[in-house]
Amino acid sequence: MVGDSPAMREVFDRIRRQAPTSAPILITGESGTGKELAARAIHQHSAFREGKFVAINCASLPATLIASELFGYEKGAFTGANNRKIGLIELADKGTLFLDEIGDLPLDLQGHLLRFLQEGTITRVGGHQSISVSARIISATHVDLRRAIETGQFREDLYYRLNVLPLHMPALRDRDGDLQLLARFFVYKLAEELGREVTGFTPDAQAMIETYPWPGNIREMISAIRRAIVMGRGTLISASELALESLPAFSRARNRLVTTSELRYTPGSEQERSMLQAAISLHHNNFSAAARDLNVSRVTLYRMMKRHGLKRLSHLQPK
Ligand SMILES: Nc1ncnc2c1ncn2[C@@H]1O[C@H](COP(=O)(O)OP(=O)(O)OP(=O)(O)O)[C@@H](O)[C@H]1O
Numbered sequence: 228m229v230g231d232s233p234a235m236r237e238v239f240d241r242i243r244r245q246a247p248t249s250a251p252i253l254i255t256g257e258s259g260t261g262k263e264l265a266a267r268a269i270h271q272h273s274a275f276r277e278g279k280f281v282a283i284n285c286a287s288l289p290a291t292l293i294a295s296e297l298f299g300y301e302k303g304a305f306t307g308a309n310n311r312k313i314g315l316i317e318l319a320d321k322g323t324l325f326l327d328e329i330g331d332l333p334l335d336l337q338g339h340l341l342r343f344l345q346e347g348t349i350t351r352v353g354g355h356q357s358i359s360v361s362a363r364i365i366s367a368t369h370v371d372l373r374r375a376i377e378t379g380q381f382r383e384d385l386y387y388r389l390n391v392l393p394l395h396m397p398a399l400r401d402r403d404g405d406l407q408l409l410a411r412f413f414v415y416k417l418a419e420e421l422g423r424e425v426t427g428f429t430p431d432a433q434a435m436i437e438t439y440p441w442p443g444n445i446r447e448m449i450s451a452i453r454r455a456i457v458m459g460r461g462t463l464i465s466a467s468e469l470a471l472e473s474l475p476a477f478s479r480a481r482n483r484l485v486t487t488s489e490l491r492y493t494p495g496s497e498q499e500r501s502m503l504q505a506a507i508s509l510h511h512n513n514f515s516a517a518a519r520d521l522n523v524s525r526v527t528l529y530r531m532m533k534r535h536g537l538k539r540l541s542h543l544q545p546k
């Protein structure tokens with residue numbers, strides 16, 4: 228796991244402290260922030276590492292199949308059950324059970340899962356015997372489970388069972404200092420994987436990486452860099468090859484530039500801020516081009532950005 232920002236140091240520290248215990252961990256964080264990677268790291272540093280790491284995506288299993296996938300079934304439990312099947316929970320015995328997107332688990336199965344967590348036993352579908360399973364439980368969600376509890380979609384008692392040790396994965400835009408580190412890491416890794424001679428980024432691409440809000444977090448960064456390596460020609464990836472402009476915020480900013488371009492703005496005003504936002508977005512963080520558009524020098528542009536506290540694109544989005 229790459230990272231050197233204060234936010235990630237905190238994550239590493241928590242993982243080191245949480246992994247050796249056997250208590251359930253609930254990992255929260257936006258999509259693409261590395262929740263599964265963190266779960267695997269915890270498994271590898273735990274007393275359960277000799278066992279399997281069994282990952283279940285509660286969002287992608289069809290509701291009708293979840294019970295038999297999780298708990299397994301006995302021969303003859305239902306039509307088509309020609310043989311006994313061991314469920315995923317049983318497979319995770321002495322290992323780690325990773326319940327991904329736990330917020331999507333249907334309510335009736337939340338009840339079954341709770342029973343397993345309380346008693347440490349499961350019963351296969353169509354079976355009578357209780358089978359004891361000891362597994363480390365790690366769950367993950369990108370939704371706010373507390374809100375789901377309020378709306379009656381998630382059981383509060385299950386929530387407390389799962390959320391004994393919370394681990395929050397920070398959004399990429401909150402990892403000060405990690406952006407270039409991660410980008411370099413993925414260029415190196417993906418260029419080798421794809422057999423291409425690409426060694427880094429042009430300065431405008433670096434500026435773009437710093438200012439883009441990365442709504443899809445690390446997963447988005449990986450796919451942008453992979454695409455740039457596949458499509459690009461040179462040894463350095465340029466801002467246009469990163470092709471991050473498809474984001475809605477950019478097109479909103481572009482429209483805004485058209486409507487605000489007639490306005491005269493005063494230093495520090497809201498209009499100045501909008502102009503700045505729009506110009507930088509329009510030119511995909513090519514600051515020279517943005518400065519030219521606004522009829523100011525590059526140095527002035529930087530000073531204006533500083534005045535408005537604009538550095539990252541997350542702050543550049545039109546209000
Ligand atoms: N700190 C990191 N260093 C290196 N690679 C990382 C890091 N965090 C995440 N990744 C990589 O980013 C990708 C997304 O991570 P992961 O699947 O763990 O995220 P997630 O939070 O589970 O996302 P989703 O909500 O989309 O399932 C993976 O390829 C993972 O290996």
Ligand SMILES: [Mg+2]
Nearest residue numbers: 259262263327
């Ligand atoms: Mg995931």
